[in-house]
Amino acid sequence: MTDLNHSTTASEQDAVFFARESFLGELKTLNRDYPNTGFGISLRTHSGEHYLLANARMPLPAAKSDGFPTGRRVASLENGDRFSSIEVMADSLAYETISPRAEAEILGNAIELIARIDTLTGIPAGGVPQEPQIAATGTGG
Structure with a gap:
């Protein structure tokens, strides 16, 4: 049983590493296109691990289990x-000054980023495929 848990944990860590490496380009594009905005990505594994990845403008929490201290969920x-x-x-403070058109572009980029992460790391962890649910939200409320 310990080997199975170790195998699952190692597999999840591999997925997190692979996700980081595969979408750094997209995060750099967001940084370039919206230089005054903080962006963060929160990854939670099925075993309960929590990973946060962010650019330099996104405030980080004291403990990663707290999540990002500021910001709005763009897509999940x-x-x-x-x-x-x-x-x-x-980041909500910088994000409030972005036009509705730019907001829509960020939303599109965020959805593509999530799809890329999920597709590239999509080996079923539990063997039972579940129907993914993508939620996209604007920042207006």
Whole structure:
């Protein structure tokens, strides 16, 4: 039983590493296109591990279990193959000054980023495929 748990944990850590490496380009594009905005990505595995990835403008929490201290959820996916949730956050203070058109572009980029993370790490963790639910929200409320 310990080997199975170790195998699952190692597999999840591999997925997190692979996700980081595969979407750094997209995060750099967001940084370039919206230089005054903080962006963060929250990854939660099915075993309960929590990983946060962010650019330099996104405030980090004292403990990663607290999540990002500021920001709005731009888009999220629940119950993916590898991750129980993937969230893309944008720093709320800088994000309030962005036009509706730019907001729509960020939303599109965030959805593509989530889809890329989920697709590239999509080996079923528990063997039972679940229907993913992608939620996309604007920042207006």
